[in-house]
Amino acid sequence: MFRCVAAAVLVLGLVGFRTADAMNLNEEEELEFLSDRVLMELTEVKKSEVSQAFSIVGKPAVESMVHTSGKFSAGSAVDGSPSSNIKHCSHTAYSANPWWRVDLGEDHCISKVRILNRGDCCSERLAGAVVRAGDSTTVTDNPTCGSPVTAAQAKPLGGTIQFDCSPALRARYISVDIPGRTVNLQLCEVTVEELPLHHCPVAVPRPFCIFGKPALQSSSHGSGQFPAENAVDGSPITHVAHCSHTVSNSRNPWWRVDLEEEQYVTKVTILNRGDCCSERLQGAQVRAGLSGIATQNAACGPPVTSSQAQPLGGTIEIDCDHPLRARYVSVDIPGTATLQLCEVFVDVLSSRSC
Incomplete structure (x- = not known):
């Protein structure tokens, strides 16, 4: 609202005294100039209210138990690679309630999380996975973002699964866990969208x-x-x-x-x-x-x-x-x-x- 009012003020200001750029334009051209300036301002307002990509490439990531081979570290899920081959994915050991977590370093207002599933085999292992976002390092203490992965969502090899946080969640940590199952957790890439932080006010007890x-x-x-x-x-x-x-x-x-x-x-x-x-x-x-x-x-x-x-x-x-x-x-x-x-x-x- 404040930004929209600012745009209106901009119109009045520009009408009241012409900028140097518009000084030599005729009346029709000047109105077009003013319209373009207002449209640009309103576009910026709209952008600030829309969920936008937030890069988590290279952010510190950990997982519950590294695969016995020593390969497929948690960082592989935030390395920026679009490949869904296991060589480019994180992969826990076969264990009960496996989890993966990334540290954003500071609070963000998380609106969407996307997971790129494994593409060379075994995509069904992701069924039941839950995405969470919050300020606790204990993954299961944080609120869930969206619903658990269904069997149908997990089935496509190399599929991308989107989780909509509704409402958006204020969080420093984003995690994925598979509660109640003994399985490998594998994530080829995790990507995030956010809103401006004021959309996620600090909760008060x-x-x-x-x-x-x-x-x-x-x-x-x-x-x-x-x-x-x-x-x-x-x-x-x-x-x-x-x-x-x-x-x-x-x-x-x-x-x-x-x-x-x-x-x-x-x-x-x-x-x-x-x-x-x-x-x-x-x-x-x-x-x-x-x-x-x-x-x-x-x-x-x-x-x-x-x-x-x-x-x-x-x-x-x-x-x-x-x-x-x-x-x-x-x-x-x-x-x-x-x-x-x-x-x-x-x-x-x-x-x-x-």
């Missing part, structure tokens, strides 16, 4: 409402009065009557809430018990991820320390080292312990507020 979300715990106190749901009931009261509470001294107790959708979790805050026994929360580990099994998800920050657990009714903030892609948020205490939570709060990168 904000509260995500988990009030009333489905919650479970490993066991419930024998009285039946302290269910898992008490930790997401919206109550700020720290008396045990308003808290969740597992069986006392149970083995590896845990609590989990289902966000019911994927989010990027940045912080989890726990309101500890206030009438007694707050020290029981020492050693508690917050986790966030896509698995319904709490201990299979990534840790968000370090375990709760003794000093954090000591204050009765204390508020404990746990910052994730980096945003974690998650549907489930959990708290567990390894070993024999009693887990009690009076309220749990979650911050995410983008969400509606409570």
